[in-house]
Structure formats: structure tokens, C-alpha cells
Amino acid sequence: MPAKLFSPFTIKDVTLKNRIVMSPMCMYSSHNEDGHVQNWHRTHYTSRAVGQVGLIIVEATAITPQGRISPQDLGIWSDDHVDGFQELVALGKEHGAKMGIQLAHAGRKAVLEGEILAPSALPFNEKMKTPKEMTKTDIADTVEAFKTGAERAAKAGFDVIEIHGAHGYLINEFLSPLSNKRSDEYGGSTENRYRLLREVIDAIKTVWNGPLLVRVSAHDYHEEGLTAEDYITFAEWMKEQDVDLIDVSSGAVVPAPIHVYPGYQVPYSETIKKGADISTGAVGLITSGIQAEEILQNDRADLVFLARELLRDPYWPRTAAKELGISIEAPKQYERGWV
Numbered sequence: 001m002p003a004k005l006f007s008p009f010t011i012k013d014v015t016l017k018n019r020i021v022m023s024p025m026c027m028y029s030s031h032n033e034d035g036h037v038q039n040w041h042r043t044h045y046t047s048r049a050v051g052q053v054g055l056i057i058v059e060a061t062a063i064t065p066q067g068r069i070s071p072q073d074l075g076i077w078s079d080d081h082v083d084g085f086q087e088l089v090a091l092g093k094e095h096g097a098k099m100g101i102q103l104a105h106a107g108r109k110a111v112l113e114g115e116i117l118a119p120s121a122l123p124f125n126e127k128m129k130t131p132k133e134m135t136k137t138d139i140a141d142t143v144e145a146f147k148t149g150a151e152r153a154a155k156a157g158f159d160v161i162e163i164h165g166a167h168g169y170l171i172n173e174f175l176s177p178l179s180n181k182r183s184d185e186y187g188g189s190t191e192n193r194y195r196l197l198r199e200v201i202d203a204i205k206t207v208w209n210g211p212l213l214v215r216v217s218a219h220d221y222h223e224e225g226l227t228a229e230d231y232i233t234f235a236e237w238m239k240e241q242d243v244d245l246i247d248v249s250s251g252a253v254v255p256a257p258i259h260v261y262p263g264y265q266v267p268y269s270e271t272i273k274k275g276a277d278i279s280t281g282a283v284g285l286i287t288s289g290i291q292a293e294e295i296l297q298n299d300r301a302d303l304v305f306l307a308r309e310l311l312r313d314p315y316w317p318r319t320a321a322k323e324l325g326i327s328i329e330a331p332k333q334y335e336r337g338w339v
């Protein structure tokens with residue numbers, strides 16, 4: 001039986017050649033602090049496309065300057081950013097990868113000069129800045145910025161958009177009752193805490209009809225926080241809004257110890273996939289072909305996202321194929337050394 005890892009997967013009208021996704025990873029390499037694509041990005045992402053990764057998701061890309069994690073983050077808050085991404089997308093596609101972008105706002109985790117924003121005026125920890133509680137206008141402006149970010153991503157030719165709703169950044173801060181203490185319609189009930197994400201998805205949908213993914217932190221690792229069961233409800237709502245796939249990560253909305261081991265987040269993917277009947281991606285310490293194949297064959301996820309293993313081995317798809325006893329197509333130029 002052929003490996004599921006190397007079977008195609010279609011989302012809307014985009015077909016990935018395999019189930020291997022390069023998980024978004026901040027490179028903090030926009031060294032002029034203007035959000036622009038640099039040579040590092042061109043080399044880094046293109047190498048994984050040459051390595052036969054099916055879908056490359058470009059790192060957390062800020063929809064506003066204030067929504068950056070650091071001054072060196074990539075940005076998509078200006079029309080001037082489109083050309084750089086257009087080039088990056090073309091480079092990846094030249095080697096058969098589909099290209100995605102993660103649209104992000106860092107919320108209270110921004111490490112920047114000036115004011116930072118969050119649902120409530122609570123710092124992440126004692127070392128970080130106290131954010132300003134967002135006004136309704138701030139919220140409306142942020143939703144609009146996600147929309148214009150998506151519009152620019154479409155202009156750049158991206159195949160896939162992923163909304164960053166995980167790791168304690170802005171959208172996650174609204175979803176979790178640990179960081180959202182608002183008393184208006186954006187806080188309190190589950191429905192209210194979901195409102196920002198609902199508005200962001202709706203706004204993006206007015207300018208984007210391609211594959212839409214949302215990354216979530218499906219466990220807060222805190223007794224008063226959210227678990228994967230709570231995320232079934234959010235996932236059902238996202239499905240109603242025509243989100244195609246939930247990329248299931250966890251943690252980082254509040255400081256909390258996390259017990260980490262191979263595949264530690266896979267059960268959350270499984271819970272959401274089965275609970276909401278929606279496609280999911282699994283991520284977190286997935287490093288071997290056999291491990292990835294087990295996740296897919298047991299329907300615990302539809303895609304596997306790899307981060308650090310792809311830093312160590314940009315040709316991991318080849319490594320995994322060898323481990324599974326199969327051969328995959330090589331870039332023509334590498335055929336003599338690929339087997």
C-alpha cells in the first residue's frame with residue numbers, strides 16, 4: 001500500500017502533492033525592520049521547496065507594525081510588501097510546492113517600542129509590557145488589517161492563508177478566558193470570546209476564496225483555561241464559516257509548564273478532527289516518516305506539520321520516503337544523488 005504521507009491532498013481547488021507541511025517559523029530576518037522579504041527568506045523557503053515539501057507556510061507575518069512580535073518580523077501591512085512576497089511565492093512554486101502565509105497579530109506578546117494591544121490590560125508575565133485594552137475602534141481596525149493583509153496575500157499569489165490563532169498572540173488572547181477579561185460583547189461567554197476570530201474570518205472571506213486554515217492552541221495547560229474539548233465548539237463554528245482545516249498546536253497563552261514528548265499535540269488534533277468533523281493538521285515533535293504515517297493512517301490528522309526537523313533537514317521528505325521504503329521524485333538537477 002502506498003504511503004499516505006505521499007498521497008495528494010486537495011483543499012478547495014488547491015492540490016498539495018503530499019501531506020508534508022512546513023510549519024510557520026519566525027526567522028526574525030527582516031533586518032531593516034520594515035517587514036520586507038530578504039535574501040534569507042528566499043534561500044530558506046526555496047530550499048524546502050527543493051526538498052519536496054508539499055505546502056510551505058511562511059512564518060507569522062504581521063498585519064500591522066504594532067502586531068509584530070519583534071521589529072524583524074515579516075510584515076504585510078503595506079502594498080509595498082507585495083512584490084517581495086510575489087517573488088518568494090514564485091520561487092517556491094517553481095519547485096512544485098504550494099505556498100501559504102500565516103497572517104498574525106502578536107497582541108500582548110509584541111516586544112516593541114510604544115503601545116501594544118490586547119483584549120485586557122494584563123501582561124503575559126512580569127517581564128513583559130502591560131498592553132492597552134483594545135477599544136471597539138482598535139478591534140474594528142484590526143479586523144480590517146487582517147482583511148487587507150489577506151488581499152495583499154492574494155495579490156502575491158499565495159495558495160493558502162493561515163490565520164494565527166495560537167500561541168498566546170492576539171486572537172488566542174481573545175479566545176481564552178485566562179487572557180480575556182472583557183465585559184463587553186468580545187468577552188465573557190464562549191461566543192463572545194470567539195467574536196474577534198469570527199469577524200476576522202468573515203472579513204478575510206470577502207477578499208479570499210482559497211483554502212483558509214486557522215492555527216489554534218488547543219490546550220491552555222491551566223485548570224481555568226481551555227482544552228481540546230472546548231476547541232471542538234470553536235472548530236464547529238469555523239467549519240460553518242467555511243474554514244478548511246484547523247492546524248492544531250497548543251499552549252503559550254499564559255506561562256505554564258508543558259510536558260513535551262513525540263506527538264504530544266496529536267491527541268488534540270484527533271479530538272478536534274473527530275469532534276467537529278473537520279480536517280486537521282498535527283504538529284509538534286513529529287520527526288520520522290513512520291510517526292507521520294501512523295498519524296495519517298489512523299486518521300488523527302490530514303496533514304503533518306514539521307518545524308524544527310525541517311530546519312535540520314530541508315530534504316526531510318526524501319529522508320521520510322527512504323524510511324518508508326519508497327522513492328519520491330527528485331528535482332531533475334539532483335536525480336543522480338537522490339536515491
Ligand SMILES: Cc1cc2nc3c(=O)[nH]c(=O)nc-3n(C[C@H](O)[C@H](O)[C@H](O)COP(=O)(O)O)c2cc1C
Nearest residue numbers: 023024025026059060283284285286306307308309
Ligand atoms: C524558530 C521557530 C519559529 C517559530 N515561529 C512560529 C510562527 O511564526 N508561527 C507559529 O504558529 N509557530 C511558530 N513556531 C512553532 C512551530 O511552527 C511548531 O508549531 C513547533 O516548533 C512545534 O513543531 P516541531 O516540534 O516540529 O518543531 C516556531 C518554532 C520555531 C522552532
